[in-house]
Amino acid sequence: MNWQGVFPAVTTKFHQDGTLDMGMFFKNIDAQLEAGVQGIILGGTLGESSVLSLDEKISLTSQTVAYVSGQVPIVLNIAEGATHDAVYWAKKAKELGASGLMLLPPMRYAADHREVVSYFKAVAESTDLPIMIYNNPIDYKTLVTIPMFEELTECNNIQAIKESTRDISNVTRMRNKFGDRYKILCGVDTLAMEELVMGADGWVAGLVCAFPKETVNIYNLVKAGKYEEALSIYRWFLPLLELDIHPKLVQYIKLAEQLTGIGTEWVRAPRLTLIGEERIKVENIIKRGIENRPNS
Template sequence: MFKGSVVALVTPMADNGQVDYETLKNLVEFHINAGTDGVVAVGTTGEASTLPFDEHIKVVAKIVEYSDRRVPVIAGTGANSTSEAIELSQASAGVGVDGVLSVVPYYNKPQQRGLVAHFNAVADATDLPVLLYNVPGRTVTDLLPDTVVELAKHPQIIGLKEATGDLKRLQVLKSKLSDDFILLSGDDPTACEFMLQGGHGVISVTANIVPAIMAKLCQLATSGKAEEARALDATIAALHHALFIEPNPVMPKWALYKMGLMPSPALRLPLVLPEQIHQNAIEQVMKNIGVLS
């Protein structure tokens, strides 16, 4: 179920900071029409850290409603408090998501055995499939391969979003885990190679901008069509990097705004709009690949 191109969807907002649900609906349709294989609702790219609990769940519920079971919806439900992660996961289950994505607790720097206890507690609290999310660039703590192996023993923990960009890590994980444990890249620049080396897909920021290309890339790479996959990936390599010139989702929102897919590039503080030099840089990249005239 959770394979291929899964978009880490932005949460569109009006200039006053309120969620723009009409645009959110349009973005869901944009992705379904482009062949996106799944949606992550209110993850990092969806500004989970600045949406309070009730609003967080409302956005998730709306994405479930708008997708209407045409693609799986995975709710971002991570937190640095285990009780909050459980509450978010249970509330997301209540609005009909297909799974949850739970990030390594940030800031409090838990031990590896603390991570085992945390994720097992989350998985015990819901009947939904749980995807672990390792992104030490944001959380500081690294979810180590042996810890993933221990967590994979839980029947509800079915996969991992691995965002280190370390392809050697993938081979270590593959050597220690069963073939049915889902391994998804969380790093667009290395996602093609990740899939060619046995990964099952990507939870993608780039897919916000070029969903059809990312869907095709995933089809090629997971089918082992290396030459075609690498050639297609090369056409959007500059976009992968431009989207992270400033902290995510600053650049994806600016790009969607320039494409006319969002009426505003608004973010919630403490994030602000990109510097002019970075606006110019991504717009040039978008022109080069043909998504902006």
């Protein structure tokens, strides 16, 4: 598993009646692959995993694996409240042909240091799939600390970290402590260029769902040391990237996908599509971005 490059956390596409829209889903996947992403992440927050049935998650994973057919790795997100459920999905992911896992700390229960480490180890020991730990204390209330990561070094298949602490210096802090033991991928769109400059290996991206070429271009330019070229795109992109750090990021990004022609805005309740002044405001941000798009 090569935890480098851009990994879109893709949205799950629905028809207006709430059923899965695999045709539009694959249209978006095609756009991601054409842009040069290095992996696809299923079942994250943007994927609305919490409102998918077990059968839908299985179908979405198996169909994506078959459609992508090894062009890039498929990573399945695991966000569960019970350890046995997380272990189930780790085993099921392997069975369905996924290449790796993105793993959150236990959901809904504020686990302590020992419990978080035990949870991660239990999942890691249940599979040989490579794992990326998702460290997002802002949204999910559990900080995976450096001492925790130190204990997890004994799990060889825990290989990467989705860095979403909002603390840019944490990239340097992790490098100072662990060297290259863990790959680090930025998980916050509005900090992506900054973290890549500081040595992050990749970018788990959100607005890539609507703007794949620009996202990949920023990554490639930074890694080539072409900072001024990257910055010109990043400055254009920032008002759009800020849609990723709002509680309604799913609705915002899905609307952006619809306006760029590679998605639909339909979400599942309790989420509702945007209306009124909020919709007008978000549409205007997206339309300005499209009108001034560097690669249009």
